[in-house]
Amino acid sequence: MRILVTNDDGIAAPGIRALVEVAREFGEVVVVAPDSPQSAQGHAITISEPIRLHQVEVIPGVETYECTGTPVDCVKLAKHVVLKDQQIDLCLSGINHGSNASINIIYSGTMSAAMEASIEGIPSIGFSLLDYSWDADFEPAKTVVRQVIRKVLEHGINGCNLLNVNIPKIPEAEIKGIRICRQAEANWKEDFMEAKDPRGQKYYWLTGEFVKSDVAPDTDLWALDNGYVSVVPSGHDLTVHQAIAGLKKLENNF
DSSP: OEEEEEOSSOTTOHHHHHHHHHHTTTSEEEEEEESSOOTTOTTOOOOSSOOOEEEEOSSTTSEEEEESSOHHHHHHHIIIIISTTOOOOEEEEEEEESOOOTTHHHHOHHHHHHHHHHHTTOOEEEEEESOOOTTOOOHHHHHHHHHHHHHHHHHOOTTOSEEEEEEOSSOGGGOOEEEEOBOOOEEEEEEEEEEEOTTSOEEEEEEEEEEEOOOOTTBHHHHHHTTEEEEEEEOSOOOOGGGHHHHHTTGGGO
């Protein structure tokens, strides 16, 4: 079993170390991760400048590389350069510091890295803990990671190659279980703080409020709000399939 581990918080993030600790229980682990935080990079790739890749000794006993590119760059380099197209049995991304539930999957570097691997046909799981603190307690998350990996290895991921797993910020004893969910509808109500730098030039800092417009019991947001781990089968197909039939009636009018 060869397992690729990556993230978007950077090679030094506590979350990736927690993920590696669990992944090592299941097979050979190779880590390729950004050399600095790359949150909210989405599915960005580097095409206008060189990418540098260096083997580093930051996780004892694990073959580890840091990359100057994005999380998706890390997966591409892992597959084609580090492992030279050898088989990768599983890709794990995270453990992210903060939520990637609902619409956040669109912006997430963590989930885009896992999605890139899934596009390559590799079963992939992105893990996120709803705690943005660098000092977050990852012990409850590690238990969840262990459970999910074991089930995926035993039974596979039926119908897709990618799972988006979010873990609530509560003590392990208070986690009620794991729920398979759909992605909730939500959005960010954005604002930009305006300020001036020491030279008097204006700059803007993005802020915002997360607005939940869909908290039905079958959604990831409901699960997390009610003490469950949410697991959403995900993918790269952005087709709105239910709209096809209606639009086909208009085909001759375009």
